[in-house]
Amino acid sequence: MAAYGDYIRSKFPAIDDELYDYVQGILSGGADDFKDSEEVYEAIGEVLQEVAENKSENDIRHICDHLLLLMRPERAKQLGNGPAKVLNAPVNLASMAANLETNMEEIKSIWVMSRDDGFKVDAKKLEKAEAKLQQKQEKRSQDSVGGKAPAAPRLETATASQVTSKKESKLEDKGSNRAQDIRVENFDVAYGNRVLLTGADLTLAFGRRYGLVGRNGLGKTTLLRMLSSGQLRIPSHISVLHVEQEVVGDDTLALDSVLQCDTVREELLRREREISASINSGCTDPELNSQLTEVYAQLQNIEADKAPARASIILNGLGFTTEMQQRKTREFSGGWRMRLALARALFSRPDLLLLDEPTNMLDIKAIIWLENYLQNWPTTLLVVSHDRNFLDTVPTDILHLHSQRIEAYRGNYEMFEKTKTEKMKNQQREYEAQQQHRAHVQEFIDRFRYNANRASSVQSKIKMLEKLPELKAIEKEVEVVLKFPEVEPLSPPILQLDEVAFCYSPDHLIFTNVNLGANLESRICIVGDNGAGKTTLLKIIMGILTPTRGMRNVHRNLKFGYFSQHHLDQLDMNVSAVEVLQQTYPGKSVEEYRRQLGSFGVTGDMALQTVGSLSGGQKSRVAFARMCMGAPNFLVLDEPTNHLDIESIEALGKAIRKYTGGVILVSHDERLIRMVCKELWVCGGGSVRSVEGGFDEYRRIVERELLEAQAAK
Incomplete structure (x- = not known):
C-alpha cells in the first residue's frame, strides 16, 4: 500500500488529503477487484484527472497501468486502451429543434460538456467504485470493532448544455472570430438533480463591469467556474482568468510571482539573457546583435521597465508592504496567498476577469483601494459579491440570477433595486388587469353559452381568451429571516x-x-x-x-457565542445540518434541531442534505444555528x-x-x-x-x- 501511495503523491503533489484518502480507500486491499488497468481507470482515473496538472487522459491511463503493476505484477500484460468515451451531459433537444435546420451538419453546432465542481466522475463508475469501497470498509469494521463504516462522500456533478449558432461555429472553426463581446446563448446548467439555469442567455459587452447577484445556492459560483473552465463555450481567442485558488507557496518572491504573469515580458527577458550570454561568451555571429536589438525594441514597446513599479503598486494597494513584497510566497498564510492571486489577475489584465467574493479576503483599506482600481478596469469584469457598497461603486451593469434565468440591468446595485422593484410592480399590475379582463370575458361566456342568438359572440370570446398570452403572478422571493435567542438581562459590569x-x-x-x-x-x-x-x-x-x-x-x-471567520472548516461536510447540531448538543429531539435550523433559514430538505452539498451562505447559516443552540x-x-x-x-x-x-x-x-x-x-x-x-x-x-x-x- 505504501508503494502506490507514495507513487500517487509523487505524480499528484497538489492532491488534497480528502481526495488522497478516497483514492487510497478504493485501491487498498483491492488487487483482486481489478482485472485490468481499465478497471483501475474506471475507478479512479477521472478523479485523478481533475487534480492533474498538465496531464492528458493518456498520461492518467499510463499512471493507472503502473498502479496495477504495483498491485498485480502478473497482470501487467492485460493492460488495454479501454472503450471509447461518450458524452454523459444532457442535450437540450427542444432548443436544438427550435434553432437548428434539418441539415445533419448542423448537429455539429451542439456543444455539450459536463463538469464536476469538485472532480469529474461518471455516475455509474462512481457507484461501482463506492460500492467496492463500502464493502472494504464494512469488512474492516467487522474485523475490528464491528461498527458501521461511514459511507463515502457523494460526489455531485454539475452539467451544462449549450446551443451555438451556425455562424459562430463557422467563424470559430476558421479562427476568424475576433469579437470582443461574449455571448453565451440558450444554455442549461444543473448541479446533480437540481436545475440551476434553463434556456438562459448571458451577454458580456467588452469594457463593461458586471455584478452577478442572487440568493445563496442558485449557482453563481458554478456559473463562473463553467465559464473559466470552458464548460460553457466562449470564443477561444478571449483570455479568461478566474481568481479562485490561492497561489502555491514556493521560493518565488511575492513581487516576482506577480511579474511572472506577464508571459510576453518573461519570454523577451529570457531571450535577452540567452543572446547576451552568447555574445559575452565570444560568439561572433552578426545575427545575434540584430536579434538583441529587436528584443530591446519589443521590451520598450510593452514598457517592460515599468512593469515592476505597476506590480508593486497593485501589491501595495492590497496590503503588501515593501518588505512583504520581497518575501517568499511559501511564507504567507492562505489569506495572503489569495491576495497574491488577486494581484496576479489585476496585473495580467485578461480579456475576461472573473472574481468570486473578492472582498472576503480584504480589510476595509484594501477594499477601498480595489473599488477605486476596478473603476478604471480596461477589459470585461464579472464579479460575484455580497458587499452592497462594492456593488454600488464598481459595476456598470447588474446580472440578476433568479428563477433559473439571468436578467440584465443597467447601472449599479442601487439602480438595479429601484428598476427591479418598479418592473415587478408593473408586471403585477399587468397580471391583475389581465385577470380582471379574463374574469369579465369568462362571465359573458358563462352567461350566454347556451343562448343561440349570442353563439357567434361566445365563440369569438372563447377564441380571444385562447389567444391571450399566459401571464404569471409575480413570485416574490421568500424573505430571509435570522433570529437570535432571547436572553436574560445581566447587571453591569459585564x-x-x-x-x-x-x-x-x-x-x-x-x-x-x-x-x-x-x-x-x-x-x-x-x-x-x-x-x-x-x-x-x-x-x-x-x-x-x-x-x-x-x-x-x-x-x-x-x-459567549463565537462565530469564527474559519467556521466552514469546523463543520463536518459528510453529515446533515441536523446531525451537526446533534453532534454538538446531543439528546434533543429532531424537531428541536430542525426548529433551531429554521430560525436561520435552513428549512425543509435543506436541513437533511449533507453540509458539503450546501452553498457557502447556507453553511454559514448552519454555523449560526449551532452557535446559538447554547x-x-x-x-x-x-x-x-x-x-x-x-x-x-x-x-x-x-x-x-x-x-x-x-x-x-x-x-x-x-x-x-x-x-x-x-x-x-x-x-x-x-x-x-x-x-x-x-x-x-x-x-x-x-x-x-x-x-x-x-x-x-
Whole structure:
C-alpha cells in the first residue's frame, strides 16, 4: 500500500488529503477487484484527472497501468486502451429543434460538456467504485470493532448544455472570430438533480463591469467556474482568468510571482539573457546583435521597465508592504496567498476577469483601494459579491440570477433595486388587469353559452381568451429571516479590559494599554488592517488568550457565542445540518434541531442534505444555528458576512438590532457596520482605540492614508 501511495503523491503533489484518502480507500486491499488497468481507470482515473496538472487522459491511463503493476505484477500484460468515451451531459433537444435546420451538419453546432465542481466522475463508475469501497470498509469494521463504516462522500456533478449558432461555429472553426463581446446563448446548467439555469442567455459587452447577484445556492459560483473552465463555450481567442485558488507557496518572491504573469515580458527577458550570454561568451555571429536589438525594441514597446513599479503598486494597494513584497510566497498564510492571486489577475489584465467574493479576503483599506482600481478596469469584469457598497461603486451593469434565468440591468446595485422593484410592480399590475379582463370575458361566456342568438359572440370570446398570452403572478422571493435567542438581562459590569497588553514574543507586540468595556446593549465593530490584532483581541475578550499584562474582568454569568471567520472548516461536510447540531448538543429531539435550523433559514430538505452539498451562505447559516443552540448572551462575530448573500446580510443586521444581548463583531462590510454598530474600535499601531464619529470618520482616515501613500509613490 505504501508503494502506490507514495507513487500517487509523487505524480499528484497538489492532491488534497480528502481526495488522497478516497483514492487510497478504493485501491487498498483491492488487487483482486481489478482485472485490468481499465478497471483501475474506471475507478479512479477521472478523479485523478481533475487534480492533474498538465496531464492528458493518456498520461492518467499510463499512471493507472503502473498502479496495477504495483498491485498485480502478473497482470501487467492485460493492460488495454479501454472503450471509447461518450458524452454523459444532457442535450437540450427542444432548443436544438427550435434553432437548428434539418441539415445533419448542423448537429455539429451542439456543444455539450459536463463538469464536476469538485472532480469529474461518471455516475455509474462512481457507484461501482463506492460500492467496492463500502464493502472494504464494512469488512474492516467487522474485523475490528464491528461498527458501521461511514459511507463515502457523494460526489455531485454539475452539467451544462449549450446551443451555438451556425455562424459562430463557422467563424470559430476558421479562427476568424475576433469579437470582443461574449455571448453565451440558450444554455442549461444543473448541479446533480437540481436545475440551476434553463434556456438562459448571458451577454458580456467588452469594457463593461458586471455584478452577478442572487440568493445563496442558485449557482453563481458554478456559473463562473463553467465559464473559466470552458464548460460553457466562449470564443477561444478571449483570455479568461478566474481568481479562485490561492497561489502555491514556493521560493518565488511575492513581487516576482506577480511579474511572472506577464508571459510576453518573461519570454523577451529570457531571450535577452540567452543572446547576451552568447555574445559575452565570444560568439561572433552578426545575427545575434540584430536579434538583441529587436528584443530591446519589443521590451520598450510593452514598457517592460515599468512593469515592476505597476506590480508593486497593485501589491501595495492590497496590503503588501515593501518588505512583504520581497518575501517568499511559501511564507504567507492562505489569506495572503489569495491576495497574491488577486494581484496576479489585476496585473495580467485578461480579456475576461472573473472574481468570486473578492472582498472576503480584504480589510476595509484594501477594499477601498480595489473599488477605486476596478473603476478604471480596461477589459470585461464579472464579479460575484455580497458587499452592497462594492456593488454600488464598481459595476456598470447588474446580472440578476433568479428563477433559473439571468436578467440584465443597467447601472449599479442601487439602480438595479429601484428598476427591479418598479418592473415587478408593473408586471403585477399587468397580471391583475389581465385577470380582471379574463374574469369579465369568462362571465359573458358563462352567461350566454347556451343562448343561440349570442353563439357567434361566445365563440369569438372563447377564441380571444385562447389567444391571450399566459401571464404569471409575480413570485416574490421568500424573505430571509435570522433570529437570535432571547436572553436574560445581566447587571453591569459585564466586560472590562484594564491596561491590557498582548505580545506573541518579546519582539512581536500586538497592542498595549487597552482600556475598553462592553455591556449587553453594546454593538461594537472592530476594524483595522489585516494583522493588526482584531482576531487576537476577540480571543482575549472571550478568554481564549490570556493578556500578557493587564486584567480582563467579565460577569460570572456571561456566556459567549463565537462565530469564527474559519467556521466552514469546523463543520463536518459528510453529515446533515441536523446531525451537526446533534453532534454538538446531543439528546434533543429532531424537531428541536430542525426548529433551531429554521430560525436561520435552513428549512425543509435543506436541513437533511449533507453540509458539503450546501452553498457557502447556507453553511454559514448552519454555523449560526449551532452557535446559538447554547443560548449565548454575548455574541462575538468574526467576519460573519463571508459567503452570505445580500438578503442574508440584511437579515443578519436586523437580527443583531433585535438581539437583547451584547455584540462585538469584526467586519469589513460597510453596510452591516452602518446598520448595527454604535461604537467603533480601531486596531493598529500597537493600540486599540475607540473612534468618535463612527464609520464615516474611519473611512475618511483610510482614504487620507491611501492618498498619502499614492503621493509617496
